Structure formats: structure tokens, C-alpha cells
Amino acid sequence: MRMRAEHSTLLIIDIQEKLFPAIADSAALAAHAGWLLQVAQRIGVPVLLTEQYSKGLGPTIAALRTAVDEECIIEKLHFSAVSEGQLLAHVAPERSQFVVAGSEAHVCVLQTVLDLLALGHAVFVVEEAVASRHASDKALALARMQHAGAHIVSREMVAFEWLEKAGNELFRAISREFIR
Template identity: 75%
Template sequence: MTSAKGSTARISATASTLLIIDIQTRLFPVIANSQALADNSLWLQQVARRLAVPVLLTEQYSQGLGQTIASLREGHAPSAIIEKLHFSAVSEGELLNRPGGEREQFVVCGSEAHVCVLQTVLDLLALGRQVFVVEEAIGSRKPSDKNLALARMQQAGAVIVSREMVAFEWLEHAGTDLFRAISLEFLR
């Protein structure tokens, strides 16, 4: 890995954490393509779990926006869920202290792309972390805001990826029982 910002780095299952930002019950219905956002984030979460990649969830002011949607929240220990008031998940001071927060790489999905996702990504990059933003697993109310956020994150040094890019880089090679199981279940 030659770049602090991750431009030439591959995503490693042993060096990365999946960060799911603010996919919450009251905000979810107004996000453009919200079901695709949820489905792709769940897919990533399930692959991460199979490969022992830590998963952290954030919730922006859950009293007002609700908790993380049930499909993504299910099975998580309270220590994996970070309540926040700042838009950036880094600003609260909790993210990096949770299990998985110490890792060098963050694979990021969630909403809204141009607010909480963007500010979190910028802060992680400023701390020297490698950040990979999963294009089909982030969303905003307006597609134009998502597009602007993707461009800005990429300009800042984040790497824009697809969910399959993440899965194949986590897996590293074929020919193992784990690869065959994940391939059958997730990569058909």
C-alpha cells in the first residue's frame, strides 16, 4: 500500500472496517433509490460478516430520524452502533474507539452522501485513513447531490468502488471453500 489516501491500495479484509452511515427509518423513505441503497448495504454487511470484517453503524440523532433500518441493525451489539449529533461520524470521538475503528481502511456506505457520508469521508482522509466509497451503496434525497458528493470525495482522495470490487478484494483469491461459499451465495 503506497498511498495514505488509498489510490493504489487494495482493500484488505484484515485491514478494513465496513462503516454504514445513517440508513435510518425516518430518512430512508425520502432517499432516491432507497431500496437499492438498503439491499447493497445489506449485501456488503453479510459478506463482511462471513469474512470477519468488522461492521460499524452510525445513527444521526436517532430520536428524530429513527434507528438504523431493521435489516441492517439486526444482530449488532450495542458497541457497533454509534449515536451521533455531528454530521461526521469522526467528530463525536467514538468511531475510532470502537472495535474496528482502529483499522487503516474504511469501506463506506450510507446516507446522505452529500452530508454525513461526505463529512465522515473527509475527516477519515484527514486522519490518514484509506477510504473506499461504495457507489451503489450510498444515497441522497437528490441524485445530483449524490453525484457532487462522489466527485468531491474522489477529488479529496477517496476511492470510488462497487460492492463486487470490495468483495473480490476482501477474498483475494479463488479456490478456497470460503470463496466457493461466498461465490454461490453472493456472486452468482
């Protein structure tokens, strides 16, 4: 199964100010999630951000938050972004694929991915764009998500599958700006 731009939504889960410093390699997480967000926006893939109890964990980090409209940010209390019903209300029916980034991999990302899979969605977890406080938790979460049916992918896999072909201006622009 390939990722298709016209069927995808980029979901960035809970990369929030107060938890961010405790995340292993948080700078890389922010850079990779930001890269995906920019590529998605250039290609026309909708982007949604979630915030877990923002009163306690703060808002999404500014580098991501300022790149999207306020209506693209979903507040939640459940660890799974699916549980409260708001996530899928923001997604068009033809958008059956979710490309997922965020933190923490073993909590909110994992539970969201498991719920999306249970509902029959195709889920692609971007390995370098998910993180936890501890690397071992991330590794266990990735293994569990993959075992449950999620596809573990790289950010370049996402970009090239969304682009589908070379030889057009969009490919040249993405290649120039993002593929190094």
C-alpha cells in the same frame, strides 16, 4: 492500493427509518448495504453502523440493525461520524481502511469521509451503497470525495479484494451466496 480484509472496517452511515423513505432508490441502498454487511460478516471484517440523532430520525432500518450487536451502533449528533471521537474508539489500530456505505452521500457520508482522509485513513466509498434524496447531490458528493482522495468502488470490487483468491471454501461460499 487494495482493500484488505484484515485492515478494513465496513462503516454504514445513517440508513435510518424516518429519512429512509425520502432517499432516492432507498430499496437499492438497503439491499446493497445489506449485501456488504453480510459479506463483511462472512469474511470477518468488523461492521459499524452510525445513527444521526436517532431521537429525530429513528433507528437504523431493521434489516441492517438486527444483523449487528448493539455495541456496533454509534449514536452521533455531528454530521461527521469522526467528530465526536466515538467512531475511532471502536476501531482497532490495524484497521486503517474504511469501506463506506450510507446516507446522505452529500452530508454525513461526505463529512465522515473527508475527516477520515484528513486523519490518514484509506477510504473506499461503495458507489451503489451510498445515496441522497437527490441524485445530483450524490453525484457531486462522489466527485468531491474522489477529488479529496477517496476511492470510489463497487460492492463486488470490495468482496473480491477482501477474498484475495479463489480455490478455497470461503471463496466458494461467498461466490455461491453473493456473487450472481
